[in-house]
Amino acid sequence: AELRLSHQWSTSDVRHKVAEIVANHVAEADVDLTIQIFPSGSLFKAREQYKPLSRGQLDMTVFPLAYAGGIRNPYNLTLMPGLVKNHDHAARLNESEFMQEIESIMAEDDVMVVVHGYLAGGFAGTDKCITKPDDVAGLQTRAAGKAFEQMLAGAGASIASMASSEIYNAMQTGVLQAANTSSSSFVSYRIYEQVKCFTPVGDYALWFMYQPLLMNKSTFDGLTDAQKAALMEGAAKAEAFYLEEAKKEDAEARRVFEEAGVEIADMTGDDFKAWQAIAKDTSYKAFLEGSPEGQRLLDLALSVE
Amino acid sequence: MSGTSTAIPAAKHGGNPFLRAVGIVSQCCGVISAMMILAAVIITCQMIFVRFVLNASTIWQTETVIYLMIAATMLGLPYVQYLRGHVNVDLLPLALSRGPRKLLAVATLGLALLVIGAMLWHGLHFWHEAWDWGERSGSVWDPKLWVPYLALPVGFGLYFLQLVADLIAMLMGIDKPFGLSDDVSFVEARSAGETE
Amino acid sequence: MDPLFLGAIVAIATIVVLFSGVSVATGLLIVSAGFLIVFDGMSSLSLLPEIFFGKLDNFALLSIPMFIIMGAAIASTRAGADLYEALDRWLTRVPGGLVVSNLGACALFAAMSGSSPATCAAIGKMGIPEMRKRGYPDGVAAGSIAAGGTLGILIPPSVTMIVYGIATETSIGRLFLAGVIPGLLLVALFMAWSVYSTWRKRGLEVLAGRSFTWRERFEIMPRVLPFLLIILGVLYAMYGGVATPSETAAVGALLCLLIAMIIYRLWSFSSLWVVLRDSTRESVMILFIIGAAGVFSYMLSSLFITQSIAEWIGTLDVNRWVLMLAINVFLLIAGFFLPPVAVILMAAPILLPIVTTAGFDPYWFAVVLTINMEIGLISPPVGLNLYVINGIAPDIKLKTILWGSMPFVLCMVLAIILLCLMPGLATWLPNAVMGPAV
Numbered sequence: 001a002e003l004r005l006s007h008q009w010s011t012s013d014v015r016h017k018v019a020e021i022v023a024n025h026v027a028e029a030d031v032d033l034t035i036q037i038f039p040s041g042s043l044f045k046a047r048e049q050y051k052p053l054s055r056g057q058l059d060m061t062v063f064p065l066a067y068a069g070g071i072r073n074p075y076n077l078t079l080m081p082g083l084v085k086n087h088d089h090a091a092r093l094n095e096s097e098f099m100q101e102i103e104s105i106m107a108e109d110d111v112m113v114v115v116h117g118y119l120a121g122g123f124a125g126t127d128k129c130i131t132k133p134d135d136v137a138g139l140q141t142r143a144a145g146k147a148f149e150q151m152l153a154g155a156g157a158s159i160a161s162m163a164s165s166e167i168y169n170a171m172q173t174g175v176l177q178a179a180n181t182s183s184s185s186f187v188s189y190r191i192y193e194q195v196k197c198f199t200p201v202g203d204y205a206l207w208f209m210y211q212p213l214l215m216n217k218s219t220f221d222g223l224t225d226a227q228k229a230a231l232m233e234g235a236a237k238a239e240a241f242y243l244e245e246a247k248k249e250d251a252e253a254r255r256v257f258e259e260a261g262v263e264i265a266d267m268t269g270d271d272f273k274a275w276q277a278i279a280k281d282t283s284y285k286a287f288l289e290g291s292p293e294g295q296r297l298l299d300l301a302l303s304v305e
Numbered sequence: 306m307s308g309t310s311t312a313i314p315a316a317k318h319g320g321n322p323f324l325r326a327v328g329i330v331s332q333c334c335g336v337i338s339a340m341m342i343l344a345a346v347i348i349t350c351q352m353i354f355v356r357f358v359l360n361a362s363t364i365w366q367t368e369t370v371i372y373l374m375i376a377a378t379m380l381g382l383p384y385v386q387y388l389r390g391h392v393n394v395d396l397l398p399l400a401l402s403r404g405p406r407k408l409l410a411v412a413t414l415g416l417a418l419l420v421i422g423a424m425l426w427h428g429l430h431f432w433h434e435a436w437d438w439g440e441r442s443g444s445v446w447d448p449k450l451w452v453p454y455l456a457l458p459v460g461f462g463l464y465f466l467q468l469v470a471d472l473i474a475m476l477m478g479i480d481k482p483f484g485l486s487d488d489v490s491f492v493e494a495r496s497a498g499e500t501e
Numbered sequence: 502m503d504p505l506f507l508g509a510i511v512a513i514a515t516i517v518v519l520f521s522g523v524s525v526a527t528g529l530l531i532v533s534a535g536f537l538i539v540f541d542g543m544s545s546l547s548l549l550p551e552i553f554f555g556k557l558d559n560f561a562l563l564s565i566p567m568f569i570i571m572g573a574a575i576a577s578t579r580a581g582a583d584l585y586e587a588l589d590r591w592l593t594r595v596p597g598g599l600v601v602s603n604l605g606a607c608a609l610f611a612a613m614s615g616s617s618p619a620t621c622a623a624i625g626k627m628g629i630p631e632m633r634k635r636g637y638p639d640g641v642a643a644g645s646i647a648a649g650g651t652l653g654i655l656i657p658p659s660v661t662m663i664v665y666g667i668a669t670e671t672s673i674g675r676l677f678l679a680g681v682i683p684g685l686l687l688v689a690l691f692m693a694w695s696v697y698s699t700w701r702k703r704g705l706e707v708l709a710g711r712s713f714t715w716r717e718r719f720e721i722m723p724r725v726l727p728f729l730l731i732i733l734g735v736l737y738a739m740y741g742g743v744a745t746p747s748e749t750a751a752v753g754a755l756l757c758l759l760i761a762m763i764i765y766r767l768w769s770f771s772s773l774w775v776v777l778r779d780s781t782r783e784s785v786m787i788l789f790i791i792g793a794a795g796v797f798s799y800m801l802s803s804l805f806i807t808q809s810i811a812e813w814i815g816t817l818d819v820n821r822w823v824l825m826l827a828i829n830v831f832l833l834i835a836g837f838f839l840p841p842v843a844v845i846l847m848a849a850p851i852l853l854p855i856v857t858t859a860g861f862d863p864y865w866f867a868v869v870l871t872i873n874m875e876i877g878l879i880s881p882p883v884g885l886n887l888y889v890i891n892g893i894a895p896d897i898k899l900k901t902i903l904w905g906s907m908p909f910v911l912c913m914v915l916a917i918i919l920l921c922l923m924p925g926l927a928t929w930l931p932n933a934v935m936g937p938a939v
């Protein structure tokens with residue numbers, strides 16, 4: 001059998017490598033199963049992968065689950081400020097009852113998780129450091145994700161929406177003064193050339209996004225036992241790699257910005273709590289308004305130690 | 306196009322009420338489409354003003370402008386077809402004599418109807434699915450997506466209608482195949498279609 | 502089936518369908534649907550509306566209608582004539598002042614319009630009759646405007662550069678800057694040829710311009726002021742932190758509409774409607790091709806043709822300049838038949854990885870590609886600018902227009918060669934203004 005896997009990133013991205021590990025393992029297992037990877041959005045655009053996946057027109061995807069938050073509101077919890085504290089916490093969350101609930105929602109759409117994984121990100125400012133809510137007041141800010149836009153607006157920032165690829169030019173011409181995105185995007189778009197200060201992922205970080213490798217469940221069920229076993233072995237290998245790499249990317253971003261002479265400012269525990277307080281009044285509140293079962297899921301997520 | 310505001314070609318109705326009605330519908334679509342483009346211009350300027358002068362958040366503008374442009378494109382399809390403005394390469398029709406040329410025109414219009422019909426049918430499903438799931442765009446503004454998606458079935462439907470009218474007009478001899486007169490020279494056939 | 506072989510079949514089918522007289526966009530949909538039904542099954546059709554919508558769901562695309570409106574609004578006034586007349590009054594001592602003025606006006610007008618026929622029509626309406634009246638050969642009069650008009654897609658803003666930027670995910674602001682110096686280089690080459698050719702055929706006296714008093718020279722300046730204001734306003738918005746390039750287009754469109762209404766008294770509803778109608782007609786046609794080309798590239802990707810071609814060319818062990826020559830020949834031939842937007846949408850995603858792997862700069866390549874498209878605009882069988890000129894000056898034989906344009910095609914080929922020898926012509930300005938490419 002031949003499976004088609006789509007994702008939006010370049011072939012040097014960690015998420016492509018995660019897909020590759022699974023694909024290579026399956027190929028080496030020699031169980032008459034090949035996974036054909038379509039990188040860089042060459043098959044489907046980033047946000048348009050969930051529905052084809054759920055219909056079985058696409059077999060697998062590495063997908064930021066919050067992109068489908070407009071279809072399934074609970075998915076918005078996988079990109080919620082302050083919900084995840086660090087990568088080890090994220091790994092524990094993957095094993096929690098919260099994630100089981102999310103997976104049961106996916107199952108309703110005939111979707112299952114093959115590899116769990118979170119990536120983290122920070123803040124950068126062109127004129128000043130951004131660690132606490134007061135810092136963003138009055139700045140034109142680009143945030144990654146609805147919940148973050150709501151939180152930043154609550155802190156007094158002005159929200160400008162644009163693709164992460166536009167951040168560099170917008171900062172250069174002065175349209176934008178602050179941005180929040182993933183560590184790897186900060187590095188690959190060379191934002192360090194445009195900013196004065198960078199807030200990397202450290203002991204505390206706000207921005208964690210769940211970006212699992214998903215698969216159509218019926219397609220998986222249609223595989224032979226040997227094929228399933230090979231796939232899940234590859235998935236276990238990929239998951240371990242994903243967690244290690246996610247941590248490395250944060251360290252790498254810190255190093256690159258530091259070497260470029262950018263000031264580094266770490267978020268403190270108090271800063272984190274101040275952001276969380278604002279998020280509760282803004283993004284959490286907006287999330288709960290849209291979802292009757294939201295409170296239970298939010299409590300489940302917050303209960304993970 | 307721009308500047309050469311001399312008479313531009315358009316679908317002929319030859320007094321046939323159905324053809325005339327379809328033509329009027331297509332022209333109305335064109336007016337709405339142009340107004341949507343104009344609205345998109347004004348909203349974008351408003352967005353720049355809000356951000357650059359007032360230094361405030363811009364929440365709804367980007368999406369609104371995108372959806373307006375898509376709707377303008379879809380509603381523009383029948384109108385541009387009516388105006389014979391969809392650019393084509395008519396090497397083969399020009400090389401053919403009258404009879405085969407008409408056959409080719411029937412074949413290409415038939416194929417176009419099939420594929421636009423498929424886009425209409427599946428566009429309807431696409432729209433209905435978004436309606437059914439209560440799908441939202443996922444931004445802070447978070448509009449329901451069935452609204453912009455509606456442009457697809459409506460636009461392809463009206464385009465389909467104009468293509469049907471064109472096929473009828475050609476079969477009834479009201480309009481020429483590919484709009485080419487019988488003894489057309491290579492040069493005369495060219496003066497109409499323009500692009501960037 | 503081997504994807505490369507399949508690719509060849511798709512290419513042949515596409516050519517046959519597109520030459521059959523069906524519109525380019527619908528033709529692309531027909532070919533895509535046909536191959537998807539055969540190789541992915543009927544059910545794959547249900548994805549097409551979603552993909553079509555997804556292609557258009559892009560903020561940067563909105564700048565296409567806006568830059569078209571800019572050109573259409575200004576072209577509907579007598580601003581184009583004012584522009585070359587002003588240049589003509591000031592360039593009296595320059596040999597061939599009139600044709601030089603017309604070409605200069607083309608370049609200036611191109612800086613406001615994203616579209617080539619708009620540029621061609623705006624300057625040519627007054628410029629061609631004037632040149633013929635003063636004894637310039639018909640071929641030079643028509644050819645220079647046809648060629649000068651193509652600058653609309655090279656000198657920013659440019660619709661084709663926007664499409665390239667979206668298709669290849671390159672910076673539109675940077676692409677715009679990359680086109681400036683090559684655009685000026687082309688203007689200079691066009692001017693040189695026009696003056697030389699006129700001198701050889703008609704002698705010096707034709708080239709000598711009329712003389713103007715200083716009063717006449719200053720009198721006309723207020724009439725070109727709006728132009729300079731628009732160009733400066735747009736440049737400031739784009740590179741001064743007011744707006745992104747795609748947003749800037751809206752400012753330009755609104756400015757041009759207002760200037761056409763207020764300064765050129767374009768008040769009547771019917772004349773405003775002509776501007777809107779023509780812009781809508783051109784924009785919808787282009788956006789439909791963009792959506793359909795998105796479906797087409799989904800088909801190519803789904804059948805693994807794109808990837809196989811890129812891999813195959815990667816394995817060919819040829820000199821990078823041989824590769825570039827082959828690509829240019831391919832683009833040239835495609836440009837003979839297809840509108841630039843269609844060529845870029847179909848070719849750029851396949852070619853760009855190959856070109857960058859071979860060590861060429863993506864912004865430099867955008868300029869080379871655009872010049873190839875410009876050649877297509879003034880060459881048969883579908884040279885759109887030729888037919889615009891034919892519409893403006895119906896009494897010049899198309900054959901004369903065609904032969905008159907050929908030397909300008911050679912100028913464009915020369916420009917491509919110069920760009921190959923000195924890539925800095927394209928890359929220097931964007932790097933100087935925006936820093937090295939990301």
Ligand code: NA
Nearest residue numbers: 611614653658
């Ligand atoms: Na231009």
Ligand code: NA
Nearest residue numbers: 837877883884
């Ligand atoms: Na051509």
